[in-house]
Amino acid sequence: xxxxxxIYHRLPGRGAGFGETSRLYLADDHLLLVTATxxxxxxxxxxxxxxxxxxxxxTVTGAVTNGIVGFILFWMVVGLLNASSWFExxxxxxxxxxxxxxxxxxxxxxxxxxxxIHTAVQSRxxxxxxxxxxxxxxxxxxRPVLEAAQGAVPVEELRQRVDQARQQGFVTDAPPVIx
Amino acid sequence: MPSGAAATVNCPKCRGALTGALCNLPEPVPCPAxxxxxxxxxxxxxxxxxxxxxxAETLIEEDAASCFxxxxxxxxxxxxxxGRFLCALCDVDLGGQHLCPTCLQAGKRKGKLATxxxxxxxxxxxxxxxxxxxxxxxxxxxxxxxxxITLAIVSFFKPGSIVPRTRLRxxxxxxxxxxxxxxxxxxxxxxxx
Numbered sequence: 001x002x003x004x005x006x007i008y009h010r011l012p013g014r015g016a017g018f019g020e021t022s023r024l025y026l027a028d029d030h031l032l033l034v035t036a037t038x039x040x041x042x043x044x045x046x047x048x049x050x051x052x053x054x055x056x057x058x059t060v061t062g063a064v065t066n067g068i069v070g071f072i073l074f075w076m077v078v079g080l081l082n083a084s085s086w087f088e089x090x091x092x093x094x095x096x097x098x099x100x101x102x103x104x105x106x107x108x109x110x111x112x113x114x115x116x117i118h119t120a121v122q123s124r125x126x127x128x129x130x131x132x133x134x135x136x137x138x139x140x141x142x143r144p145v146l147e148a149a150q151g152a153v154p155v156e157e158l159r160q161r162v163d164q165a166r167q168q169g170f171v172t173d174a175p176p177v178i179x
Numbered sequence: 180m181p182s183g184a185a186a187t188v189n190c191p192k193c194r195g196a197l198t199g200a201l202c203n204l205p206e207p208v209p210c211p212a213x214x215x216x217x218x219x220x221x222x223x224x225x226x227x228x229x230x231x232x233x234x235a236e237t238l239i240e241e242d243a244a245s246c247f248x249x250x251x252x253x254x255x256x257x258x259x260x261x262g263r264f265l266c267a268l269c270d271v272d273l274g275g276q277h278l279c280p281t282c283l284q285a286g287k288r289k290g291k292l293a294t295x296x297x298x299x300x301x302x303x304x305x306x307x308x309x310x311x312x313x314x315x316x317x318x319x320x321x322x323x324x325x326x327x328i329t330l331a332i333v334s335f336f337k338p339g340s341i342v343p344r345t346r347l348r349x350x351x352x353x354x355x356x357x358x359x360x361x362x363x364x365x366x367x368x369x370x371x372x
Contacts, residue, residue, distance in 0.1 A: 005293055008342045025342050029274060034342055039305045041340050042298050052225040055191040058207060058216035113218075116191055120229065132207060132218065139220050150223040159199030161226050162188050166196045 008032060012137040015127035022127035024138070026145065031117070033126065044124065046117055048149035053118040054126075054142070056135035062112035066103060073099040109133070188221055235266035247279070258282055296341060302334030303344075306352035310359070321363050324356035331356075 006027035015022045025032040031046040076099055080092035115129035115138075129135050187196040193213035201208055207218040235252040238245050244254040246266035254264035260282035271278045273294060278286070286292035310327035313319045331349040 005341070010342075023342075032342065034340075036301070038301075039308070040298055040300050041342075043296060043341065045294070050224060051222055053188065053219065053221045055220070056207070056218040057191040111216075114191070120224075132216075135218055136205075139218070143220070146222050153223045155203045158221055158223070159202055162197070162199035162202050162221060165226070166187050166198060 006030075011128075011141060013126070013128040013130070013134040015130050017127055020127075024126060024128045026141075029149070031142075033124070033128070035127065046119060046124075048146055050119045051117060051146060051150075052120060054115065054135075054139060055118065056113045056115040056129070056132060058132060059112045059114050062106060062110070062131075065106050065112075069099055069103045069106065073103060186225065188219060188225070190215065191217055191219070233267040233270075235268040260286070290338075293341060299338065299340055301340060302330050302337055303339060303346070303348035303352065306330035306334060307348045307355075310352045310356045314359070317359075318363070318367075320356075320359040324359045324363075327352050327356040 006029075008025035008027050011024040011026050011031075013024060020035050020037045022033060022035045025034060029048055031048070031051070033044040033046070035042045035044075073096065076092065076096045080089070080096050083089040083092050109131050110133045112130055113132045113135055115126040115135050116123050117126055126138075129138055188199075188202055189195060190197055190210040190213060192215040193210060195210065195212040197210070197219060201210070201217070202219045202221045204218070207216045209215065210217050235246065235249060236255075238251050238253045244264050246252040246254050246269055247263035248269050249266050252266035252268065255267050256270050256277050257264050258279035259277050261279060263279050265277070265279050269279055271280060271283050273283070273292070283292070287295045290296070306327045309323050309330060313323045331352040334349045335346070
């Protein structure tokens with residue numbers, strides 16, 4: 001009965017939350033969201049034919065992190081400038097270097113985002129995609145795969161259909177008129 | 180994402196309906212309603228109508244094959260696991276594989292169908308943690324190291340992660356546990372004596 005095990009390819013992005021890490025993998029017919037919680041791994045499958053949309057929105061997490069790390073770095077630099085011995089100078093330099101690298105890495109990784117995958121029955125956050133740049137990379141990788149699974153529709157036609165659905169939605173969802 | 184009777188593409192932040200011009204763009208754009216920077220990619224499945232279930236055809240001809248579970252329904256295929264004839268109602272298409280409900284249930288229960296795997300134990304990671312964590316109160320390694328070795332050996336035989344993964348953790352756990360045991364033996368027997 002068992003079919004041949006699917007071959008998984010790792011997709012861009014890696015996320016870490018409270019005691020868990022998540023990664024996204026691509027198989028022939030589905031995406032696999034793997035959430036590792038120390039001793040176990042939890043799996044969630046999204047079949048390519050069912051994926052309706054992928055959305056990402058920019059969050060302030062990256063900017064807030066930059067602010068906090070920048071603030072700490074400022075005071076560390078103040079400490080470094082007031083160092084009175086070689087030992088203090090060494091310790092402060094190490095701490096300043098650490099926070100500087102942290103800030104630099106966070107800036108280079110770009111703005112943070114919250115990415116979601118939507119099917120007809122669920123919307124799920126993709127914990128592995130938490131940078132806008134990663135989201136763009138992921139979409140670039142998935143676009144041809146999803147087109148192959150669902151059939152290619154020109155972008156203009158998709159946009160027209162979105163507009164039509166929006167119009168229809170306004171008509172259907174309009175509140176009742178009280179006369 | 181679909182809202183109300185007609186599915187609309189909504190902003191991931193304010194949930195306001197978006198226009199087509201904001202979808203499938205290469206770069207993020209601001210939402211006209213909430214000004215959040217968003218990136219929305221819509222796929223053709225969004226406009227597909229919901230799939231309705233199949234209905235089984237009633238058996239009319241005497242000599243035609245009937246479903247194993249519904250004797251008055253016409254068989255359309257057979258179960259790839261047990262070979263029983265199945266009507267359209269009993270045929271479960273699982274990623275191109277046709278199964279009957281009984282085999283599906285059995286496969287799920289016995290863990291033979293990878294599609295139903297939602298969680299797996301990482302024996303190799305467990306071995307590594309059991310090996311490394313007690314180092315701070317290191318005399319207890321005489322108890323934890325054999326456990327770590329056992330877990331590492333178990334990881335070679337039990338199904339591990341379904342995604343590609345090396346044996347490095349298990350091998351590392353065995354190597355470190357052996358070192359811990361040797362260190363313990365050296366400290367408490369050789370140095371003491």
